[in-house]
Amino acid sequence: MELLRPSSLAEVDGGLIVHGATEVVPLLRDGILQAETLVDVRDLVPSGIEGHRIGAGTTLAAVEASADVPEALREACRLAASPQLRHMGSLGGNLLQSTRCWYWRLRYPCRLHGGERCHAADGEHREHAIFANDFCASAHPSDVAAALLAYAQGGKLEPVPDGLTAATGVAACRSTGEPSRWSCRTVTAASPPRSG
Amino acid sequence: MARLIRTEKEVEGRFEEIWLVVDEDPLQQWPAGPLEVVGRPAVRKDGLERVRGQAPYTADIRLPGMLHAAVLRSPYAHARVRSIDLAPALEQPGVRAAVGPGEVPGLDHEAGYAGAPVAAVAAETFAQARAALEAIAVEWDELDVVIDPDEAVERGLVHGEPERYERGDFDRAVAEADVVIDATFRTQVVLHNSMETHQSVCEWIGDRLDVYTSTQYVWGVRNEVARELGLSPDNVRVVCEYMGGGFGSKNSAGEYTFVAAALSRATGRPVRCALTRREENVAAGNRNATIQRLTAAGRTDGTIVALGGEFVNALGWGGWSASTEGPMKMLYACENVRTVRHTAKINTPPMKAFRAPGFVEGTFGLECLIDELASRLDVDPLELRRKNYASSNDGTPFSSKNLEECYRLAQKHWDRRHEVRARSDERWKRGVGMASQIWYGGGGPPSYAWTRVTSDGRIAVVTAMQDIGTGTRTAMAQIAAEELGVALDRVEVMLGDTSRGPFATLSAGSSTTPSMGPAVRAAAADAKRQILEIAAQRYDLEERVLDISDGRIVSADGNLSVALEDFLELLGAAQILGKGARGPNPTGMSVLTFGVHVVEAAVDVDTGEVRVERVAAIHDVGRIVNPLGAESQVEGGVIQGIGHTLSEQRLLDPETGRVLTTSLDAYRLPTIADVPEIVCEFVDRPDEHLTNLGSKGLGEPPIVPIAAAIANAIRDATGADVHELPVSREEMLRALKERRGAPAAV
Secondary structure, three states: OEEEOOOOHHHOOOOEEEOOOOOHHHHHHOOOOOOOEEEEOOOOOOOOEEOOEEOOOOEHHHHHHOOOOOHHHHHHHHHOOOHHHHHHOEHHHHHOOOOOOHHHHOOOOEHHHOOOEOHHHHOOOOOOOOOOOOOOOOOOOOHHHHHHHHHHOOOOOOOOOHHHHHHHOOEEEEEOOOOOOEEEEEOOOOOOOOOO | OEEEEEEEEEEOOEEEEEEEEEEOOOOOOOOOOOOOOOOOOOOOOOHHHHHOOOOOEHHHOOOOOOEEEEEEEOOOOOEEEEEEEOHHHHOOOOEEEEEOOOOOOOOOOEEOOOOOEEEEEEEOOHHHHHHHHOOOEEEEEEOOOOOOHHHHHHOOOEOOOOEEEEEOOHHHHHHHOOEEEEEEEEEOOEOOOOOOOOEEEEEEEOOEEEEEEOOOOHHHHHHHHHHHHOOOHHHEEEEOOEOOOOOOOOOOOOHHHHHHHHHHHHHOOOEEEEOOHHHHHHHOOOEOEEEEEEEEEEOOOOOEEEEEEEEEEEOOOOOOOOOOOHHHHHOEOOOEEEEEEEEEOOOOOOOOOOOOOOHHHHHHHHHHHHHHHHHHHOOOHHHHHHHOEOOOEOOEOEOOOOHHHHHHHHHHHHOOHHHHHHOOOOOEEEEEEEEEEEEOOOOOOOOEEEEEEOOOOOEEEEOEOOOOOOOHHHHHHHHHHHHHOOOHHHEEEEOOEOOOOOEOOOOOOOOHHHHHHHHHHHHHHHHHHHHHHHHHHHHOOOHHHEEEEOOEEEEOOOOOEEEHHHHHHHHOOOOEEEEEEOOOOOOOOEOOEEEEEEEEEEEEOOOOOEEEEEEEEEEEOEOOOOHHHHHHHHHHHHHHHHHHHHHOOOOEOOOOOOEOOOOOOOOOOOOHHHOOEEEEEEOOOOOOOOOOOOEOOOOOHHHOOHHHHHHHHHHHHHOOOOOEOOOOHHHHHHHHHOOOOOOOOO
16 A cells, blocks of 8 residues: 655545545545555645634644634534544544444445445434434534534524535534533434545 | 462452462561652653553564464354365465364354354465455354343353352341332443453464463463463463553453464464454453342331342353352441342353453442432431441451541542532532442462562562553562662563563452562562671671661661662672562451542433543552552543443444444543543551551452442432443433432423
């Protein structure tokens, strides 16, 4: 396996894109993704926080630490994984995570792997979606996505803008009334799995 | 002088009567309290090596020409191999050898659980080995699968006969009691998830086998490997210099060792067999689930008149049945106790000892029940515990017991409950709960240590023990430094190699410090005696007026004061060699550890979320050798216990019986963000009957009471009785809904 670090987008030609690689490496290890070439895009993807724009390459740690970022989004970052992972993982990569459904991760022949059924629907699904789960019961794993959607929707449950659907699915969020105490959890269908 | 005695030996709460050769333990105990080195906080001697990545763990072992093994595991919860063809795997790129069922201890034709090892291959890379597994053609006959422990007991699918215990007249006491409570408690399967997965590297050198393995017992692995492979034990060398955790799951050799040994023999090259994290979550052992149907009966004056329980240990395909009823038998002065323990054999991965096996689960049930009784009797829970204080272990005196002192130290934390409750609001209810701890931890003989003093004034402690990661190296060095009157940095500890030091006990059952500490002190005292003998001759003084203090040889009259290293120059190439042995445990006494935890918890009554906000952990384990290391142990135990109580649970696919939670995102260990304020306090009184050190073990005690203390804090906060671990949102909301006197659902 080789790792490329291209200096411009024009040089990127195939290969599996990685940023912090906190998501891709476990998927490679589990044989869900296959690749001979990894392409490190950390120098190419916009990074940093400017007003309402957060570069996709900004790490969760940077978002968590920024006083310019709304509190619910910072809290969502703070609750994700561990400090080590947050220093590697990017906001864009966080939104593009595959489902954490254990059946999918263990390569049960479920619908997302091209099979006939959703194993979680009949099996262990306590951490899965509680609605819109007919095709696939898994939920999108990103706390950050839920916080972003909450801001996009003013804290109300609304249909999700098209642009976000692929990455985040539908999120259910709840506001406790005070801005510093949001509870956000995504609760439903994941994006289709990406291939290598 | 060596003596032969008949004695009871205890490991992890299991007893056997054995013949034992022991040495005398003539040294007087040191006075209580902090000394020059012992009893004072010491940073880990190997801390820098560890954080710099320089400490060689088994996972770091890379021998020249080393091959990598991968293990084929059963996809079925219960099945038999009808036929297996390893030949296609041998054709795969990089593959050098393969072994099948029946060829290696641990690889069997009958797979009793999904994930049971059946075959293995060795290849140039791990990726090649793993890829080759898919080429192995296996035909399986599927067999009857039983997952439900109650069904297993009913159908007689058990490991051994039920264990029964009775004292007094349980039925009569219950009939005459003022209040009787029956409750069923359930605890889940949890996984050790050692940071370093189970693994071995094996290399044959002629007829001799070197085994580098992540283990809690280098001597145990040596003897087991020798026995299984028909070798002389001296032809097996076992090395474990640094290890990344074990928690009871690394007490024996494991099939990965035998796989590596067999594939190494077949190829003539070293072979590494290391479980992946996913395999670690399936086949490395677990704390078995329990069902506890318990009864407590009391009088209005606060006397506990009867305790009873039917316990089911849901053991899985293998393992051993721990004493889940132990706390019920031992913690309180209750005259009437009746217990029975069944051990279900089900088609799930085998149990292995996990940090106070049985007592963790049993203390959850018992100490929740005691608080429910206190609530029904309207007696303060701390008062109820004091009132029913046990002054003997079922008639056998304790070597030392300072639980009363633990309660006294707990009082100030317990008194915070009014203020804590007052911080509740509409949504977050806060409360304080407590639970007591009883467990073993006395250690025992045999265990030996040597000391070596050289002309540069350095002191080496040599013993073939292992440091499971608890800071054993540091504690042993402190003990030797104290006895020899030198600074801690003058002492080195050499351990972790059966060919480089005398026999030492396993690092399990909270036994390392109480077993090894006295042997190390005896070895240091032997060296000191010899140094003073030589000094007496050199300075023409009587030996009895000489001592070593602050790194100097001094005479009682103060006329002589010479730095030890200056004096030792006269040794030249000569060395002073000391030897020490662990003496016997006190006869006719129960050596036990005690403690109490006071927990402050908050419950979100809307969502069922539980947060632990503060834990005060107070323990009585005799003399504390290293207060800093001891605090680390308590913090680690408390955090592991919080995971056990609130988030950890091994889940199985109900259809296939396969483990689903095989990664660290699915299996929820606590992270640093889950850690509350932890306050550690120690009674720190030497056990005057126990060895020249008076120390007991602290590895396991801190995980014992935490679950019940959290559950009791939840009850204090909300009035809800949680009865299942983990206390998931589901369980919390159920308990809230069913609480006594709860308003009707809105």
